[in-house]
Amino acid sequence: MIDRLIEAIEAKKNPTVLGLDTRIEYFPEKFASGFDLTTFSGAADGIIAYNKALMDALFGTVPAVKIQLAYYEMYGLEGLRAFAETIGYAKKKGFVVMVDGKRNDIGATATAYAAAYLGETPLAGENARAFDADYLTVNPYLGSDGVLPFVEACKAQDKGIFVLVKTSNPSSGQLQDLVVEGESIYQRVGRLVVEWGKELIGKYGYSDVGAVVGATYPEQGAELRRLLPSVFFLVPGYGAQGGGGKELAGCFDGSGRGAIVNASRSLLCAYKKHGGDFDEAAFAEAKRMREDLAEAVALRRERS
Numbered sequence: 001m002i003d004r005l006i007e008a009i010e011a012k013k014n015p016t017v018l019g020l021d022t023r024i025e026y027f028p029e030k031f032a033s034g035f036d037l038t039t040f041s042g043a044a045d046g047i048i049a050y051n052k053a054l055m056d057a058l059f060g061t062v063p064a065v066k067i068q069l070a071y072y073e074m075y076g077l078e079g080l081r082a083f084a085e086t087i088g089y090a091k092k093k094g095f096v097v098m099v100d101g102k103r104n105d106i107g108a109t110a111t112a113y114a115a116a117y118l119g120e121t122p123l124a125g126e127n128a129r130a131f132d133a134d135y136l137t138v139n140p141y142l143g144s145d146g147v148l149p150f151v152e153a154c155k156a157q158d159k160g161i162f163v164l165v166k167t168s169n170p171s172s173g174q175l176q177d178l179v180v181e182g183e184s185i186y187q188r189v190g191r192l193v194v195e196w197g198k199e200l201i202g203k204y205g206y207s208d209v210g211a212v213v214g215a216t217y218p219e220q221g222a223e224l225r226r227l228l229p230s231v232f233f234l235v236p237g238y239g240a241q242g243g244g245g246k247e248l249a250g251c252f253d254g255s256g257r258g259a260i261v262n263a264s265r266s267l268l269c270a271y272k273k274h275g276g277d278f279d280e281a282a283f284a285e286a287k288r289m290r291e292d293l294a295e296a297v298a299l300r301r302e303r304s
């Protein structure tokens with residue numbers, strides 16, 4: 001999977017993920033008036049239409065989408081309908097599809113989650129795919145036996161995962177920065193990610209087992225980039241959370257690879273900054289973000 005992700009980034013010359021954390025409060029008035037937003041079903045219809053318009057506007061310039069499950073679960077079964085339809089449309093448009101569910105559990109249950117998002121669900125007779133994503137985000141708190149079922153699914157199905165290593169939120173250091181046996185927890189998790197992914201290295205030297213590294217901690221990002229050369233980074237926290245710009249140079253490697261940066265609210269609500277229609281505004285913001293990241297990559301290349 002990782003080779004496909006890297007090639008998709010290079011084809012668009014843009015290490016950006018469109019985060020589809022879509023909620024009805026983000027709809028501009030004119031768009032909102034087209035749906036009955038007093039019901040889950042109307043909200044789901046609105047979300048599907050919003051997502052499709054954004055994907056239509058951005059598929060030429062952005063290589064991947066990340067669909068955050070929480071924003072679909074909160075609209076109940078209708079929300080899951082919107083989730084499934086968004087995955088289907090994203091694939092049709094050629095996006096690499098990441099599902100952000102931060103899943104984990106004991107081994108047997110992790111196997112069920114892996115079947116749901118990365119693999120196949122056994123039915124009487126034959127297997128079927130429930131939600132067919134390319135990537136899933138995974139929480140490592142339960143240790144190896146809670147992560148290996150996802151790694152197995154990556155192997156069997158040519159998929160990928162991003163394991164939470166250093167997250168973007170303000171309190172991420174409360175546990176992740178603790179020093180144990182001479183290294184921080186996030187460094188230790190990073191080393192485990194290398195272990196988990198060592199049999200899944202693609203032709204560019206990166207593994208299907210990647211890491212989430214928040215844009216809001218660029219120093220730790222650069223440190224992890226040096227420490228984990230085979231681990232590709234999903235970097236959330238750009239824009240709305242304050243991350244971005246040249247600070248992110250250290251998340252990339254010397255050839256400009258190694259990371260893809262997610263923006264959700266800053267693209268979903270770009271019309272509030274740029275004015276005009278929400279899809280055109282998202283396109284303008286995606287272009288600005290691409291230039292911003294290109295500068296970070298250029299700086300990284302200069303340093304190598």
Ligand SMILES: O=C(O)c1cc(=O)[nH]c(=O)n1[C@@H]1O[C@H](COP(=O)(O)O)[C@@H](O)[C@H]1O
Binds near residue numbers: 169236262
């Ligand atoms: O796994 C993630 O994607 C994630 C990890 C992390 O450390 N920080 C983080 O913000 N995220 C997700 O990335 C997205 C960020 O959204 P914006 O802040 O609106 O761009 C949300 O879907 C978060 O759940």
